[in-house]
Structure formats: C-alpha cells, structure tokens
Amino acid sequence: MAATADQTLRAVASDETAVDGEGQAAFDRIIEQDSRIEPRDWMPDKYRKSLTRQISQHAHSEIIGMQPEGNWITRAPSLKRKAILMAKVQDEAGHGLYLYSAAETLGTTRDEMMQQLIDGKAKYSSIFNYPARTWADMGAIGWLVDGAAICNQVPLCRASYGPYGRAMVRICKEESFHQRQGFEILLELSNGTPAQKQMAQDAVDRTYAPALMMFGPPDGDSPNSVQSMKWNVKRFSNDELRQRFVDMIVPQAEVLGLTLPDPDLKWNEERGHYDFGELDWDEFKEVLAGRGPCNTQRLERRRAAHEDGAWVREAAKAYAARTAGRQSTELIGA
Helix, strand or coil: CCCCHHHHHHHHHHCCCCCHHHHHHHHHHHHHCCCCECCCCCCCHHHHHHHHHHHHHHHHHHHHCHHHHHCCCCCCCCHHHHHHHHHHHHHHHHHHHHHHHHHHCCCCCHHHHHHHHHCCCCCCCHHHHCCCCCCHHHHHHHHHHHHHHHHHHHHHHHCCEHHHHHHHHHHHHHHHHHHHHHHHHHHHHHCCCHHHHHHHHHHHHHHHHHHHHCCCCCHHHCHHHHHHHHCCCCCCCHHHHHHHHHHHHHHHHHHHCCCCCCCCCEEECCCCEEECCCCCHHHHHHHHHHHCCCHHHHHHHHHHHHHHCHHHHHHHHHHHHHHHHHHHHHHHHC
16 A cells, blocks of 8 residues: 555654755655654754753643642642642643653653753743742632643644644643632632632732733744744744733633733724733743742752652662563563
8 A cells, every 4th residue: 555645754754864854854844734743753953952942841830830839738728629729739740740751752851851940950931930828829820820821732732743732632631620720719709708809809910910921922032932833833922822811811800800900901892802011021031030039949849859759769760670670580481
C-alpha cells in the first residue's frame, strides 16, 4: 500500500541521516499542513529550545502555584472546602508531572529543569508571586487565574508539538473544574454577609490586573509570541487572548454581583468587545525580575521541599535499579 503524504513527510523528518535542509523542508511542510511534530522528528534547534522554555515554564507554574492554595488547606472553612482544595492542589501536581514529561521528550531532563527553577534561572507565571491573604483569594484564584489559564491553554490543545497538545487536553478539562470551583466560592461569599461580600470584592480587586498580565506583555513587546504563532504552537497573540478573557469575565462578574477594578472598562459597540484600561507593565517586569511580593518566599519553599524530598527520589531510584536487576536475572535464568 502506498504511503500517505503525511507518512512520507514524517519519514523524511525522522531520518537521522537526512541533512538539515531536508529535515527543515519536511518540518516546514508539516507545520504548513497544520499537522504535528513528534519527539523523533527532525526539528529546528530554535523550535526545540522555545518549546522547552515554554513547556518547562508552564510546568514550573503548576508546581509553584500549589503554594498559595496549599497554605489554605488547613484554614478552609469546612471539611468539604478542605477536600475540594486538596483535590485541586493534587490536580496541579499532576499537571506539572504531565508537562515535565512532555518537556523531557525534547531532550532536557526533569532534574535539569528543576535545578533551573530552584536556581532562579527559569521563569514561572508572575501571578503566583502575589499573596493569598484571605479565603476569598481561593475563589479569585479559581475564577480569574484558572479562567485566564483556560483562555490561554485551550488553543494549546492544538499545539504543533504532539506531546504538549495531548497533555493540554487533560489539563484543560481539570482546569475548567477549578474555574467553576472558584466562581462558586465567590458566589457564596457575595451572597453572604456584607463582610463576606466585601472580602470577595477585595480579593477580586487584588487579582484582576495580575490575572490579565498572565497572558504576557503586549504583542509589540513579545517577539517569542510571534515566532510561536508561526510554528503553530500558539494560535492567538497575547493581546487577543487578553481581550477574549475580559469579554468572558465581565458578564460573569455581573452574575457574582462584584465589580472589576477598572474605571475604563466599558462595552465598545463598534469593536464588539469591551475596552479596558492600560496595565502596569512596570510592575509586571519587576515581578518577573524576581522583585515581586512573594518571589523570594516561593523559591525558598520550593528549594526546601526539593531538599526534603531528596531521600524519596534516592529510594525510588534504588528501588527501580533493584527491580531492573531482578528482572534481568530472571530473564537470564529463563
């Protein structure tokens, strides 16, 4: 049976003996056809490095993002809330695992990526460098932060790199539950006592702008975004995603009975979108540079957890080696 065009392209892209020119041509055609690059396919070094950076930063964000929520498990207002929050934090650990596994297929080990994080050389989402001051922040994080993540990540399910796109499918399904949980927390608070509603409003006021910054800098200041879109990793620019998010949350805020802290927020009939005010990009740069409210604390706790878990990793490696040796002996005996 004759090979399909896609199989032929992939055979060329996977051929280790192919010169870079042939590999590049096959890569370009796969991207043009909106197909997928797989780990054994030929890919440009810039594509590999860019994806490693993006996926590992995404993984780091999931792991660091466990901290502000994990800190509230023991202080959740009911047993039900504790169980829900524990499940959410567990989900985020799983997301980190999926993403580190996807990044490893690009040739960088998980140990290397983790070392880059605890050394402060790797970035993660700026939103997690802000404190979660009250229980209402658990609602604001779920509604706004996870809501922004969904806007950003659903298009990544179609990313041109196969392992990344497939990991995102499951992650997005779980993130949708997290967003609903956050919305439900805020809805209950906003329909509670005046003090509870004010607590919910304060949390939204603190979280709104940092959540909008999660999409990254404006398109004019984001060269990585442009290249990522050319490779079909990203499908929409930072500003397009930010606009989608604002359009989504305005009507949801009305249901909650809460206001979004932006005096410039208003419907633009001509554009068919909401206009919103300029964000403080100097603050964004400061947080990314490691000078946010909780940068030092987040990394110190990550380092401590990594060091405290060293014995577990060593035991797992020893067990794996022992099991492999036993299986090898059994094969020889057979």
